[in-house]
Amino acid sequence: xxxxxxxxGAGSAGCVLAESLSRDPRCEVxxxxxxxxxxxxxxxEQIGNGHRLPIGSASSVIRRYETTLTDEPRRHASIMRGAVxxxxxxxxGGYFCRGLASDFDGWKxxxxxxxxxxxxxxxxxxxxxxxxxxxxxxxxMRIRRITEFEEGALAFVDAALGGGYxxxxxxxxDDPGRPGVGPxxxxxxxxxxxxxxxxxxxxxxxxxxxxxxxxxxxxxIRFAGRRAVGVDSAGDDELPPLTADRIVLSAxxxxxxxxxxxxxxxxxxxxxxxxxxxxxxxxxxTRSIDHPEWVLxxxxxxAPGRPPLEALLTTEQGLEIRCxxxxxxxxxxxxxxxxxxPHLGVTLMRPHSRGRMAVRSADVEVPPxxxxxxxxxxxxxxxxxxxxxxxxxxxxSGYEARESFWSTSQHLCGTVPMGPDGEAPLDERCRVRGxxxxxxxxxxxxxxxxxxGPHATIVxxxxxxxxxxx
Numbered sequence: 001x002x003x004x005x006x007x008x009g010a011g012s013a014g015c016v017l018a019e020s021l022s023r024d025p026r027c028e029v030x031x032x033x034x035x036x037x038x039x040x041x042x043x044x045e046q047i048g049n050g051h052r053l054p055i056g057s058a059s060s061v062i063r064r065y066e067t068t069l070t071d072e073p074r075r076h077a078s079i080m081r082g083a084v085x086x087x088x089x090x091x092x093g094g095y096f097c098r099g100l101a102s103d104f105d106g107w108k109x110x111x112x113x114x115x116x117x118x119x120x121x122x123x124x125x126x127x128x129x130x131x132x133x134x135x136x137x138x139x140x141m142r143i144r145r146i147t148e149f150e151e152g153a154l155a156f157v158d159a160a161l162g163g164g165y166x167x168x169x170x171x172x173x174d175d176p177g178r179p180g181v182g183p184x185x186x187x188x189x190x191x192x193x194x195x196x197x198x199x200x201x202x203x204x205x206x207x208x209x210x211x212x213x214x215x216x217x218x219x220x221i222r223f224a225g226r227r228a229v230g231v232d233s234a235g236d237d238e239l240p241p242l243t244a245d246r247i248v249l250s251a252x253x254x255x256x257x258x259x260x261x262x263x264x265x266x267x268x269x270x271x272x273x274x275x276x277x278x279x280x281x282x283x284x285x286t287r288s289i290d291h292p293e294w295v296l297x298x299x300x301x302x303a304p305g306r307p308p309l310e311a312l313l314t315t316e317q318g319l320e321i322r323c324x325x326x327x328x329x330x331x332x333x334x335x336x337x338x339x340x341x342p343h344l345g346v347t348l349m350r351p352h353s354r355g356r357m358a359v360r361s362a363d364v365e366v367p368p369x370x371x372x373x374x375x376x377x378x379x380x381x382x383x384x385x386x387x388x389x390x391x392x393x394x395x396x397s398g399y400e401a402r403e404s405f406w407s408t409s410q411h412l413c414g415t416v417p418m419g420p421d422g423e424a425p426l427d428e429r430c431r432v433r434g435x436x437x438x439x440x441x442x443x444x445x446x447x448x449x450x451x452x453g454p455h456a457t458i459v460x461x462x463x464x465x466x467x468x469x470x
Contacts, residue, residue, distance in 0.1 A: 003030040003211070005469060006244035008218045008231060008259070011087020012196045012455060013442040014250030016124065016462030019140075019200040021470060022210040029210050031201075032233060032242065034217035034251075035061060035083035038090075038197050047090040047195055050188035051305055054091050055080045056332035061091055065254060067355075067370040067408070069292075075406050079370065081252055085214060086197030088252065088410075089455055093308040093331075094188040096125075096143050099450030099457040100177045107447045109418055109428045112464075120463040121172075121456070128189070130170050140199035141459065143172075144190075145183035146310040152300035152342050153310045155396030156323040157181055160313050163393065168314075177451070181313040185456075188307050196459060213239070219364045221247065221263040221438070223279060228438035246437055246469055249416075250462070253443040254357065257285045257415035258368050260440075261359040265425075265432065276362045280434035282425040284416055285357035285368070289449045291320075291409035292348050292374040294384050296391050296401040297341035302326045304336045313394065318451065319387040320347040321394060344394070344401060346387035347409055349451045352377035357415050372408065411454050416444035429468040441465040 005021055007014045010033035018031040036043050046054035046061050055062050061084035069075045082088035098121050101114035122136040127143045149157060160181035161167060168182035187194040204210050216235030221228055222243075230243035249256040260266055264279035267286060271278050303325040313321040324331070327340030334340070355372040375381055388404045395401040418426040425433055430445055432438040443458045450457050 001030065001240050001242055003244040004028045005030070005246045005248065006231065006242055007031040007248045007250050009033060009087065009249065009251035009255065009442065010085045010197065010201070010212065011082060011250055011252055011442060012089035012458045013462035013465070014248075015086065015196040015200040016459055017248060017250060017441055017466050017469070018210060019204045020463060020466035022204050022207050024470070025207075025209055027209060030213065030242065030244070031211070032213040032216050032218060032231075033085050035085065035215065037085045037212065037214040043084060047084060047086060048192055050094055050186075050191050050193035051307060052333050053093060053308060053331045054333060056334060058333070065367055065370055067372055069372050069406050069408060070375040071373060072375060077408055079254070079408070079410060079412060081254060084197070085201065085212070086195035089459070090193070090195035090197055092455060094186040094193060095309055095453045096141065096185045096187045096456045097452035098172050098176065098460070099452055099454070102177060103448070103450045109447065111428055117460055117464060120460045124459050124463050127172070127185075130173065134173060140203055141187050141196070142189045142194050143185050143187060145185055146307065147183070149310050150303035150306050150325055152298065152303065152396070153323045153325065155300060155399060156344070156394055157311050159394045159396045165313060171452075179314050179316050181311060184309050184312055186307055218251070218259060221259060223263070223435065226279065226434065227436040246439070248439045248441050248469060250442045253288070253412045253415045254368065254370070256440050256442055256444045257357055258359065258364065260284050260416065260432070261368070262362060262364045265435065266359065270358055274359055274361055276359065282433060283423075284425050287414060287417070288355040288357050288412060289351065289414045290355065290372055290412045291449065291453070292351055292353065292372070292380060292384065293407045293409045294346040294388055294404040295407045296344045296346065296388060296404045297327070298344055298395050298402070299400045300342060300396065302330065302336065302338065302340065302342050304330050315390070317383060317386065318348060318350045319383065319390070320349050321345070321387065321391055322347060341402070344391045345407070346384055346391050346404065348380055348383050348387070350449070351380050353380050370412070374406065409453065411449065413443035413446045413449055413454055416440045417447045418445050419447050430465050439465070439469055
């Protein structure tokens with residue numbers, strides 16, 4: 001089965017890319033996804049409810065990976081990634097804040113300045129609350145904000161305003177980097193999560209030049225010399241080999257990097273140590289990054305049946321204090337338990353710490369080694385400690401924030417970053433260096449993590465990169 005473009009992964013970037021490229025009826029596009037599609041009623045029930053995260057033990061739409069958050073002592077955690085058409089954008093909390101202008105301008109990459117990316121942010125969204133030159137009015141992602149906060153969020157907002165912070169009505173607005181408290185832009189419309197699967201592939205439904213293959217996991221990239229020509233895959237049905245003129249990895253920051261490494265593209269010494277023949281020696285997985293988060297349970301009443309996150313505070317110190325509406329168990333779909341407390345998340349948005357991801361076997365079924373090293377930068381730990389003190393103050397009159405514990409924002413990125421030749425595996429057009437016909441387009445490519453959660457940025461990246469691949 002041959003295509004002009006083969007996209008591996010129907011996640012937040014892959015769905016956007018497939019819709020954009022398939023607008024040209026002369027371009028045959030195939031997108032292959034390891035998880036199920038959205039036509040299955042059980043799948044739809046899980047990913048459609050914007051008030052819950054379908055990441056519990058009964059979920060059929062995620063894949064779990066183990067990581068080490070800190071080194072002294074070693075603290076372990078699970079990372080959840082969407083394994084469904086729509087990817088992690090189909091299972092997340094709905095947070096849709098854009099990266100800041102200073103993030104993109106700070107990359108200093110041709111084609112990725114704020115002026116370059118803003119048109120793509122506009123094109124992917126319909127903002128139902130704000131209009132004007134910064135906002136989209138005809139894009140597939142419908143964005144709303146809460147106008148009446150639940151009790152805990154209201155107390156949190158009042159405490160922040162009483163503490164001298166400004167009200168920021170639009171965190172995607174004129175000065176989104178300005179410290180203050182405000183409602184979270186959400187891809188949740190009247191309780192329904194607007195995932196990239198329905199939003200983008202739904203627009204492309206029925207196009208004869210777009211093929212969506214579900215429940216088919218790609219296991220390796222095939223090369224002819226140094227040109228990517230196809231992929232090996234395994235699934236429920238038998239298909240001829242998948243080949244293409246252009247191959248794009250959009251399988252997420254973990255799986256895209258892992259596929260490259262098991263296919264011989266990555267750090268030569270590491271690949272050789274597990275018996276993988278080296279095709280190209282590139283720094284894949286060597287400096288990953290994520291947003292470290294400390295979680296503080298609070299005593300205000302839980303609010304099940306609401307979006308997981310309604311309001312947040314940003315500070316001059318690069319902290320984001322998130323006001324979660326329920327405990328994690330309730331968010332993940334468990335029956336409501338009053339002992340499962342709501343919580344504040346103290347998140348460092350521009351951390352100095354860097355992690356790594358390494359291949360452990362030539363067998364793609366063996367998950368990679370993932371280490372976050374969150375405590376490797378003392379300045380980060382000090383910033384989180386200061387944020388925890390602020391969060392205690394913001395718990396609100398009559399409430400109490402309890403002892404904090406290490407967590408993660410589940411925002412792993414930068415495993416296959418863009419950057420200068422000799423320093424990064426990708427050029428500024430998302431092309432893998434040292435081979436032909438191969439791109440990476442997802443959260444892997446971020447040269448540095450954004451000052452907001454990356455989902456909106458990853459959707460934008462899919463839209464932006466379509467111009468390069470087209």
